[in-house]
Amino acid sequence: MEKIPFGKPHISGSELAYLQQVLDSASLSGDGAFTRKCQAWLENQLGTPKAMLTHSCTAALEMAAILSGVGPGDEVIMPSFTFVSTANAFVLRGATPVFVDIDPHSLNIDPHEIRAAITPRTRAIVVVHYAGHPCDMDAIQALCQQHGLLLIEDAAQAILTEYKGKKLGTIGDLGCLSFHETKNVISGEGGALLVNNPAFFERADVIWQKGTNRKAFFEGLVDKYTWVDVGSSYLPGELIAAFLYAQLEQAEQINQVRRGHWALYRQLLLPLAQAGYIELAEPLPAAGENAHIFHIMLPDAGQRTCLIQYLAQRAVSAVFHYIPLHSAPAGRQFGRAHGDLPHTDRVASSLLRLPLFPGMSASQVHYVCSQISQFFQCKHDPAPHSS
Structure with a gap:
């Protein structure tokens, strides 16, 4: 019997053609035509008002952590049964992850455990939709509204999964997707931040553009762009976006x-x-x-x-x-x-x-x-x- 691997990257068939289009354009850096196509696909298919490609789901989580405004002394509730990036993103901002137990049937974070873990220092709840199976979002949203907490979805494994008619990643204030080669839809490495709360739109653009107001410059709103906030190089190159677009189509x-x-x-x-x-x-x-x-x-x-x-x-x-x-x-x-x-x-x-x-x-x-x-x-x- 030929070896059966745990996973094998799927190729849709259009990847090479789209990669060639990028090479022919002689523009390989990020935020190009295929980046915009991918973001439009995510916005249209998922129902999010703003999707931003990132070089990984880790990067999307780090952007979410910056946008959340957490810092030293703040607490962020999340499951312990998750990948390290879920916690690292908030640790890098100086916040303390508070790990709570999962429901033994869904393997997702237990809303009852969340409720018991909330303190005056709690600023956000991060849910992880394990195996693409939705958390109990009604109960968790109610907790966030009751206590004035941000809701962030780690939907790394959950592309196109629905919860009561809404796609996962679009229910909380912010959602994070992964396109790592182990996921359903892949680009080798890659991810996306879904910005569902309009209050974060403008700052998300600045953080995504390395902390500059570059977008405002290209839209003619300022006469030059400069460093205005924290940020980093979170966007992927155009070759990654082209590969991803072929996958999204299928x-x-x-x-x-x-x-x-x-x-x-x-x-x-x-x-x-x-x-x-x-x-x-x-x-x-x-x-x-x-x-x-x-x-x-x-x-x-x-x-x-x-x-x-x-x-x-x-x-x-x-x-x-x-x-x-x-x-x-x-x-x-x-x-x-x-x-x-x-x-x-x-x-x-x-x-x-x-x-x-x-x-x-x-x-x-x-x-x-x-x-x-x-x-x-x-x-x-x-x-x-x-x-």
Whole structure:
């Protein structure tokens, strides 16, 4: 059996043609024609008033942190079960991440835990839509309104996923997307900041343009541009934007293929879940979510390690994440956990992600599932290992 990678970048077919257009234009720096095309696509398809391409989702989060105005002494509530960029962006501004537990079913931040963690120092809530599955945005928005807090969405994994008719990333004041090669829609590296609150429009442009009023200059509003605020080089080059635009044109088709693989995985693995060997995620609706991740939950870290090794020996790559931020060295140094986080700890030690990418075949999904079934049928090492 040919090796089944955990992921494989999808090529739409138009990338080379669009890259050639950029090369023919002899203009490779950012904020060109393809940057504007991508931003217009995001605004039209997602329903956000302002989309800004960035060189990564990390950059989008850093821009969001600057726009939030947080600084030393301020607290920002977020899940511990997330990638480090979610917290780093706010640590770089001097704020303290406050890590709270996740809901054990959705694996998203628990609104009840958010409520308990709010203090007079809280300035913002950052939600992470894990696996492209929406957080309970109604409850979280209500908390933000009640306490006067900014709401920032880390929608890195959630391109085109909907929550009650609204696309994720467009519900909070600010939203952040990722186009890293591991995501559904890719540009190698890349991201976008969605600015949904008009109060941030003008400053977002300045921060994006390295802290200058360059946009105002090109619009004829000032006779020269200069340094007026903090900022950095957050925009990507035009080659990245051209590649991304080819992907955006096929975004819904990509998600549709992934949903098909997701549904097949669940169908084939359901007998193992019913027998109590594994836990499966809640069923996805037919549309509205993007099937970014298919994961299973093992009884403990020992069994997960054994299964990873078993699959690797049979040409299947499966991975886990994340090391919870509240237990990481930098998490303990720069942030704090609000109480115990038992669900986060359990999920982090038990969750296993299976291969899922558009170019995957149904026969490969069948093979992965057959190998997982054989693992649990093996008699030579049936006992789970404790973590």
